[in-house]
Amino acid sequence: MEMQHRARENCLEKSTEILESHQLCSSKDGKGKRLWNKVKYQLVEYHSLPGYLRDNEYILSHYRSEWPMKQVLLSIFSIHNETLNVWTHLIGFFIFLSLTIYTAMKVPNVVDIHSLHFPDILRKADLQKVHSELMTCLPSLPHMPYLHKLWESSMDLFPSLSSWYVMDLLYNCLPERFSHNHTDVCVLSAMMEDVVNVVAPSMTTPITRWPFFAFMGGAMFCLLASSTCHLLSCHSERMSYIMLRLDYAGIAALISTSFYPPIYYTFMCDPFFCNLYMGFITVLGILTILFSLMPVFQNPEFRTIRASLFFGMGVSGVAPVLHKLFLFWHHPEAIYTTGYELLMGMLYGIGALVYATRIPERWRPGKFDIVGHSHQLFHMLVVAGAYTHYRAGLVYLKWRDMKGC
Structure with a gap:
């Protein structure tokens, strides 16, 4: 009888221990879930990133890594190391959208009579x-x-x-x-x-505007694609793969369409050279986009090659500019537009150099994680260069509206 009573007490004690253990585990699981929900969308450091997100070892912290799409989209309003990368080109996109609408509405279809x-x-x-x-x-x-x-x-x-x-x-x-x-x-x-x-109306028939608006469209596509890439690439490896290629395609589109206004309006009266130069830059842009689609092109060790390829596209514009100066050296419009184009090329070139060398963060790793690293500087220089080219395009339109062929 006493043995049965002891066995019953032992069984009861074990049951109590099991129940308490289960309750403790449940409590720990609940706290763990709450803790995980609290920290799973926190920013991480470079060494915690998956391989496909490791691009710049000099930016050490404030990374987003494999967040759900909802949190990724909402992160546009939070602070991380991509915030300014997103907003510098998103603001640039809206600037060029406004300029496109303004130009279409305010810049006259024929030259201003009072300016003749x-x-x-x-x-x-x-x-x-x-x-x-x-x-x-x-x-x-x-x-x-x-x-x-x-x-x-x-x-x-x-x-x-x-x-x-x-x-x-x-x-x-x-x-x-x-x-x-x-x-x-x-x-x-x-x-x-x-x-x-x-x-005057019989002699100031407006020239076609499509090369000018093709450039504006290329600029807006580039800026929006870049902003979207920097916002969404942290979602998943597949999303990063798609967005990076979209970004490269946008850069190639901007460079290619930047040639359309100067080439078309300079050589509009010489179809051979007009078609030659425009065909060359179009084919070069398409080849650059196709090369950008290759998976190996995405690897960090190809950073310098990427920058050099896009820089080479820009340098290819030297020939038509020199040709323009040779033909129209006595026209002030040719000098003005060349000045704008040199400034644009300088801004793009400095941007590509900063991007490739990762200055200034390579000098002080971790100090420019949020503000001031090379990609942000590159973005601002791209917007400045595109705006400079917009100003040159207005000179071309006025010139050809007044002079024709």
């Missing part, structure tokens, strides 16, 4: 139409009743004197305003403006 040089207009104008407009408006000048004879007599007395020169003298030498009984009347400048409005 009057003799240039009259050289190409229909002089009979000019004469008709002039004779219509001259009688309204009250103190100059014989002014209308100046046109006819000048042609009779000085047949060798071109009509445009006489009209330019009238436009520039006579007073702008006359008064009669304190009432404003027709002025010569207004008259000549009416003449310009008649004759």
Whole structure:
């Protein structure tokens, strides 16, 4: 009887121990889950990253690693070592989107009449139409009743004197305003403006805009692809693989389309060289994109080769620029656009050099993890270079709208 009682007590003690042990394990599991939920989306250091996310050993901390897509998307509003990489090009994308809309709406389809040089207009104008407009408006000048004879007599007395020169003298030498009984009347400048409005549209037909907007589209694609890549690449290895190739394709698209405005508008009157240069840069861009799709191209040891390849695409623009200067050295627009293009190339070149050498973080590893590392500097230089090229494109449009071929 006593033995049964002891056996029952021993069994009860074991059951209690098992229950307490189970409760303790459950408690630990609950705390562990809560702790894991708290830390699983924390930033990690470089040595904790999977191999496909290890790209820059000089950036030591603040990495996101294999986060779910929801947390990855929300991380655009948090601080990590990719925050400024995302926002520098995302802001750049919206800048170029705004510039594209502004240019399409505000930059006139034909050149501004007030920016034209009057003799240039009259050289190409229909002089009979000019004469008709002039004779219509001259009688309204009250103190100059014989002014209308100046046109006819000048042609009779000085047949060798071109009509445009006489009209330019009238436009520039006579007073702008006359008064009669304190009432404003027709002025010569207004008259000549009416003449310009008649004759100018026939000689200022706007040139095609597609090369300019192709560049703007290439710039926006590059900036948006880069921003998306830096935001989403930490999700998974497959996502990183896709995003990096999209990023490389965007860079190649930007460089290729950057050549379209200068080549097209410089050689629009020479189809052979226009097609030659544009075909060459297009094929080179496509080959660069295809090479970028190769898996080996993604490895960190190919960083310098990647930068050199894109830098080489930029250097290939030297030939058409030199050709432009040879053909149009006496045109100020050729000099202005070349200055812009040299500045753009310098910005892109410095950006590629900074990217390849990983300056400044290589000098002080871990000090530029959040702000100031090479990729952020590279992004800002790309935006600055693209904007410089946008300014050059506006010069090309105005030049060719005014001059044609």
